[in-house]
Amino acid sequence: MVLKVAHRGQIPPFIVMDVMRAAAKREAEGASVLHLEVGQPSTGLPEGVRAELARRIMDDTLGYTVALGLDGLRSAIARFYRETQNADVDPARIAITTGSSAGFVLAFLAAFEAGDRVGLAMPGYPAYRHILTALGCEPVLIPVGPETRYQPTVEVLDRLDKPLDGLIVASPANPTGTVIPPEDLQALVTACGERGIRLISDEIYHGITYGPAAVSTVGMAEHPVVVNSFSKYFCMTGWRLGWLVLPPELVRPVECLAQNLFISPPAxxxxxxxxxxxxxxxxxGNIQRYARNRRILLDGLPAAGLTRFAPADGAFYLYADVGHLTNNSLDFCARVLNETGIAITPGLDFDDTDGARWVRFSFCGSTETVATAVERLTPWLEGRKSSGRAGL
Structure with missing residues (x-):
């Protein structure tokens, strides 16, 4: 007898995790790998934070917390918004989550019904559309390019043939690193409120910019759902800790969902x-290092023949066009790993069509790693350029 496998589990893979697995296999076999594939800062918590945490946990049983998280953490996040965004947020609207990934699941479940149409930029973070698909929602992929700095705009929404129930924006964005200017973000917030579109604002790369700081939707209106995380700026990827800032009407639904799905985030x-x-x-200090690493890529890759990039305003990614070398970024990245030991992510993870000619470099590792990667990649790319695209 063949037993049923649920359709909701038949979503595409998160390709960067497959690249990470292939890189780990190569390392286990004793080969060198330079990790530019995953958005995982190479530094952990500073020594002072770890020392204070060690003292604190001696006095705590680390049992369950309430589903929405510790009051002390929710209040600290509210203070964070006062100090960084000059925005007053009621701690009661803040829900602590098991990473931003759980935050997206909770937000989508609370805000959308099966069949709802939710818009998102393409290229964009693949888990948005995959989670929506698994939940029975319809991801509406909105192609964006250099003319809008790879971000959705009100004018882009006006051109859609059917109305949306939701819209996801990310600023800074993954994979492009682009930041939405404050006036454009306010216009999107206003338009979504007027049209009954639930806006989901992914702000997990806030604090990591190389020009003007990214502005939160928290200070613009109450109706957006804000998603943030301790993984990126605070270098806590493995701690699985994030948060939501919720409209008042979604607080209790998210709480009930969290009680049943996750019990509570890790104490x-x-x-x-x-x-x-x-x-x-x-x-x-990490932001200064990311800026140095970004400059190494922006200076070094053009010399190797890569000259077209999305504007890397923030986050720690460089999205690069390799279309003159390949029309299969999945195979291209596999060959880069196998032949140079450099792990990078194929653009097909972020864009089902044009992503075949793009790749993403993550530069949140050490400066030595990024510089060595450019040194290794330059002769390899020059060899591909001279031999043409055959076999790629």
Whole structure:
């Protein structure tokens, strides 16, 4: 007898995780790997944060917390918005989540019904559309390019043939790194409110910009759902800790969903989050390193023949056009890993069509790693350029 496998589980893979697995296999076999595939900062929590956390957990049983998270953490996040965005947020509207990934699941379940149409930029973070598909929603892929700095705009929404129930925006964005200017973001917030579109604002790369700071929708209106995380700026990927800022009408639905799906976020991680928020200055040195790494790529890759990039305003990614070398970024990245030991991510993870000619470089590792990658990649790319696209 063949037993049923649910359709909702038949979603595409998150390709970067497959690249990460292939890179780990190569390392296990004793070969060198330079990791430019995953958006995982190479630094962890600063020593001062870890020392204070060690003292604190001696006095805590680390049992279940309430589903929406520790009051101390919710209040600390509200203070964070006052200090960084000059925005007053009621801690009661903040829900602590098991990473931003759980935050997206909770937000989508609370805000959308099966069959709802939710717009998102393409190229964009693949888990948005895959989670929506698994939940029975319809992802509406909105192609964006350099004319809108790879971001949706009100004018882009006006050109859609059918209305949306929701819209996801990310600023800074993954994979492009682009930031939505404050006036354009306010226009999107206003338009979504007027049209009954639930706006989901992914702000997990806030704090990581190389020009003007990214502005939160928190200070613009109450109706957007804000998703944020301790993974990126606070370098806490493995701690699985994120948060939502919710409209008042979604707080209780998210709480009930969280009670049943996750019980509560990890208590240890929540304590670490409280301490990390009190030591924000300790993380600023990482932004300076990312800026150096970004400059190494922007200076080094054109010399190797890669000259077209999305504007890397923030986050720690460089999205690069390799269309003159390949029309199959999946195979291209596999060959880069196998022949140079450099792990990068195929654009097909972020864009089902044009992504075949794009790749993403993550530059949140060490400066030595990024510089060595450019040194290794340059002769390899020059060899591909001279031999043409045959076999790629």
């Amino acid at each position: 240890l991680s929540q304590h670490a989050g409280i301490i990390a928020l009190d030591h924000r200055e300790a993380f600023e």
